[in-house]
Amino acid sequence: MSLLEIKDVHSYYxxxxxxxxxxxxxxxxxxxxxxxxxxxxxSTTLKTISGIVRPRHGAVVLAGEDLSNVATHxxxxxxxxxxxxxxxxxxxxxxxxxLEMGAYIHNDNQQLADDLARVFDIFPxxxxxxxxxxxTLSGGEQQMLAMGRALMARPKVLLLxxxxxxxxxxxxxxxFETIITINNEGTxxxxxxxxxxxxxxxxxxxxxxxxxxxxxxxxxxxxQSNEMVQKAYLGID
Amino acid sequence: xxxxxxxLLYIIVSYGLGYLFRNLKNPDDTPKINWxxxxxxxxxxxxxxxxxxxLAGSSFGGAFNLDQPLGPIIGNLGTGLLIGLxxxxxxxxxMSKRFTIIDAWLLFFKIAIIYVVIGGSISSLAVxxxxxxxxxxxxxxxxxxxxxxxxxxxxxxxVYGILFMINFAHGEVFMAGAFTAFFIARRLAEPAVEGGSxxxxxxxxxxxxxxxxxxxxxxxxxxxxxERIAYRPLRRAPRLVPLITAIGASFFLQYTxxxxxxxxxxxxxxxxxxxxxxxxADFMLFIALLLIGLITYFATTLLLSNRxxxxxxxxxxxPPTIIGIIILLALYLLSSPLQSVLVSGANIAFPLAxxxxxxxxxxxxxxxxxxxxxxxxxxxxxxxLMMLGLYTVVQRTKIGRAMRAVAEDKDVAALMGVDVDRVxxxxxxxxxxxxxxxxxxxxxxxxxVHFFMGFLPGLKAFTAAVLGGIGNIPGAMLGGFFLGIVExxxxxxxxxxxxxxAAYQLKDVIAxxxxxxxxxxxxxxxxxxDLSKKKA
Numbered sequence: 009m010s011l012l013e014i015k016d017v018h019s020y021y022x023x024x025x026x027x028x029x030x031x032x033x034x035x036x037x038x039x040x041x042x043x044x045x046x047x048x049x050x051s052t053t054l055k056t057i058s059g060i061v062r063p064r065h066g067a068v069v070l071a072g073e074d075l076s077n078v079a080t081h082x083x084x085x086x087x088x089x090x091x092x093x094x095x096x097x098x099x100x101x102x103x104x105x106x107l108e109m110g111a112y113i114h115n116d117n118q119q120l121a122d123d124l125a126r127v128f129d130i131f132p133x134x135x136x137x138x139x140x141x142x143x144t145l146s147g148g149e150q151q152m153l154a155m156g157r158a159l160m161a162r163p164k165v166l167l168l169x170x171x172x173x174x175x176x177x178x179x180x181x182x183x184f185e186t187i188i189t190i191n192n193e194g195t196x197x198x199x200x201x202x203x204x205x206x207x208x209x210x211x212x213x214x215x216x217x218x219x220x221x222x223x224x225x226x227x228x229x230x231x232q233s234n235e236m237v238q239k240a241y242l243g244i245d
Numbered sequence: 246x247x248x249x250x251x252x253l254l255y256i257i258v259s260y261g262l263g264y265l266f267r268n269l270k271n272p273d274d275t276p277k278i279n280w281x282x283x284x285x286x287x288x289x290x291x292x293x294x295x296x297x298x299x300l301a302g303s304s305f306g307g308a309f310n311l312d313q314p315l316g317p318i319i320g321n322l323g324t325g326l327l328i329g330l331x332x333x334x335x336x337x338x339x340m341s342k343r344f345t346i347i348d349a350w351l352l353f354f355k356i357a358i359i360y361v362v363i364g365g366s367i368s369s370l371a372v373x374x375x376x377x378x379x380x381x382x383x384x385x386x387x388x389x390x391x392x393x394x395x396x397x398x399x400x401x402x403x404v405y406g407i408l409f410m411i412n413f414a415h416g417e418v419f420m421a422g423a424f425t426a427f428f429i430a431r432r433l434a435e436p437a438v439e440g441g442s443x444x445x446x447x448x449x450x451x452x453x454x455x456x457x458x459x460x461x462x463x464x465x466x467x468x469x470x471x472e473r474i475a476y477r478p479l480r481r482a483p484r485l486v487p488l489i490t491a492i493g494a495s496f497f498l499q500y501t502x503x504x505x506x507x508x509x510x511x512x513x514x515x516x517x518x519x520x521x522x523x524x525x526a527d528f529m530l531f532i533a534l535l536l537i538g539l540i541t542y543f544a545t546t547l548l549l550s551n552r553x554x555x556x557x558x559x560x561x562x563x564p565p566t567i568i569g570i571i572i573l574l575a576l577y578l579l580s581s582p583l584q585s586v587l588v589s590g591a592n593i594a595f596p597l598a599x600x601x602x603x604x605x606x607x608x609x610x611x612x613x614x615x616x617x618x619x620x621x622x623x624x625x626x627x628x629x630l631m632m633l634g635l636y637t638v639v640q641r642t643k644i645g646r647a648m649r650a651v652a653e654d655k656d657v658a659a660l661m662g663v664d665v666d667r668v669x670x671x672x673x674x675x676x677x678x679x680x681x682x683x684x685x686x687x688x689x690x691x692x693x694v695h696f697f698m699g700f701l702p703g704l705k706a707f708t709a710a711v712l713g714g715i716g717n718i719p720g721a722m723l724g725g726f727f728l729g730i731v732e733x734x735x736x737x738x739x740x741x742x743x744x745x746x747a748a749y750q751l752k753d754v755i756a757x758x759x760x761x762x763x764x765x766x767x768x769x770x771x772x773x774x775d776l777s778k779k780k781a
Binding site: 059079080081089098099100105109112113161 | 643646647649650653654656657658659660661662663664665
């Protein structure tokens with residue numbers, strides 16, 4: 009059985025039909041990527057999973073439990089953590105406070121210390137700047153902070169929304185290496201990306217989304233050699 | 246030299262200096278000294294020059310009818326400043342910049358305010374209308390009143406910080422607490438001959454704790470209901486809608502409480518323990534208890550907090566509660582024995598000279614009176630302590646961190662597992678508790694309550710919050726004290742000197758003029774961040 013399943017989900021923004029029956033699944037330990045163009049519904053899919061957008065039809069199921077009626081702030085306690093698009097760090101809180109916000113659902117101080125040590129281990133830069141206001145960090149550091157903050161909740165599934173957005177190529181490489189590290193430590197990852205080349209390189213499987221519908225689903229390697237994907241997302245003629 | 250020729254001289258000098266400053270430019274064609282600064286420099290130059298001339302014998306102290314020794318000096322300095330400052334500003338202003346009719350009006354407005362403030366202050370101080378002791382009294386009264394404004398202003402600022410909405414019914418939350426607590430206070434004050442207990446006189450400390458508790462609880466209940474019924478359903482509505490609702494809720498609460506308690510003005514009972522001036526012994530006791538409080542605070546947080554959290558992770562609220570209870574117990578049990586120990590200690594260390602004792606009609610050192618009344622001292626210290634408490638909660642605790650996170654981004658905070666609705670309710674609770682406490686303090690100093698009492702303090706506190714930068718917690722504290730002091734000193738300092746009769750009745754004019762000035766010249770407030778830079 010898959011860890012996370014999305015079954016025929018329809019989501020709306022007012023009258024706009026943003027997701028038209030999305031079905032996808034993520035197995036434990038996988039990195040699954042969802043690629044697609046601007047406005048295809050990638051972010052909406054993630055928002056629907058974490059409960060910011062409510063599906064009008066269909067279900068989000070985590071380890072057999074239907075999340076459709078779970079409040080947004082309780083979904084994180086079930087084991088889903090999201091790194092929102094544009095990072096969404098709390099600019100006026102310090103780096104440490106941002107990380108503590110990530111562990112909001114936990115109350116054990118010892119565990120908090122362990123998790124902090126783990127995050128600082130993965131992102132040494134954050135340790136150097138833990139007293140600084142998050143708004144003063146560079147874009148790459150903010151991305152690290154957003155990911156570290158999501159890890160503080162000890163998620164089963166980590167949802168990443170465009171981690172490469174607005175970052176220099178070297179930093180993108182860095183971030184993707186970190187994603188692999190996090191995955192190797194046992195966190196399942198659902199990665200939404202416009203940078204299809206990088207995403208397919210590290211993913212086990214991939215989905216292609218177009219105007220609210222899944223049009224392709226395959227192993228990452230197979231998608232890389234798929235003619236349609238090459239043309240539309242990898243820039244190969 | 247006659248007055249006219251003197252004035253003409255300064256006009257020419259300041260215009261020339263202003264022209265010079267305007268043409269002193271950096272390589273990138275920006276002026277080296279901006280026009281406001283240039284105005285100040287020229288004003289000071291003229292003032293010094295005028296004083297020099299005056300002292301050299303060519304005095305025109307006749308402009309002000311001054312006979313005190315300090316008078317001519319201040320008068321001459323002030324005259325020079327008054328002529329030099331505005332003319333210098335105008336001359337140093339770079340006219341080649343876009344200069345619209347609005348800029349001209351604002352410039353005129355600034356100069357007019359400077360004239361009123363400086364001119365008024367100088368002529369008030371030059372002819373000493375009040376003694377130093379009286380000015381100090383005004384200042385202390387301003388501080389006490391400012392503390393009350395600051396406590397209410399925090400409620401506006403907390404809610405605005407999270408919901409971006411001005412809760413205009415907050416003044417009524419303040420009224421609800423004070424008015425309800427009045428009935429408890431009256432019952433407690435009933436003397437024995439009328440079948441009462443006179444508990445307020447025999448046991449003032451516990452009575453005050455009870456009055457505060459009733460007021461704070463009432464305010465909290467009103468604020469929570471207000472949020473639940475009137476504001477929560479409108480969370481997603483355009484911003485103007487909750488604002489109008491708040492005004493409606495304000496009237497609703499006023500007339501509901503009028504229905505409950507009647508439309509008359511009720512006199513709050515006098516707390517005899519808070520009568521009179523603060524004595525040295527009281528002050529020593531306060532310092533001693535403050536030390537006990539601080540020691541308890543550090544001991545609990547350092548020793549207990551971490552162990553408690555480890556053993557019982559859900560008891561994050563326990564350390565502050567323990568500190569609070571210990572401090573209250575210490576106040577109740579220790580105050581009288583501690584005071585007698587302190588007084589006898591002081592008497593042994595600094596024996597009282599018999600002449601001084603008879604002159605001041607006191608028997609111990611402890612009875613020496615400080616120039617501040619007990620009630621004002623209580624208001625100032627308790628408001629400062631409550632503000633520090635709130636600041637600690639917002640900066641140090643988990644709920645405070647969640648509040649700041651929700652203020653920045655509600656969706657992301659929810660992703661972290663924060664129950665946004667609960668945090669918003671907590672924000673209203675904190676604001677209401679401070680307003681309830683402020684209500685009792687207000688009733689203690691002004692000694693009357695009525696259903697309309699929340700209106701003016703509410704508006705003033707709103708002004709204070711805007712003054713400090715709305716949404717900013719230290720700003721609201723600073724704005725409250727600042728407004729209180731200006732309102733208390735202002736009429737005597739700025740207006741009486743200009744010969745305005747019954748200036749004290751114009752204190753509200755000063756308060757709201759400050760609101761207008763802040764909105765024109767510094768819309769983000771004293772401590773506020775420029776909104777255009779905030780999102781960076």
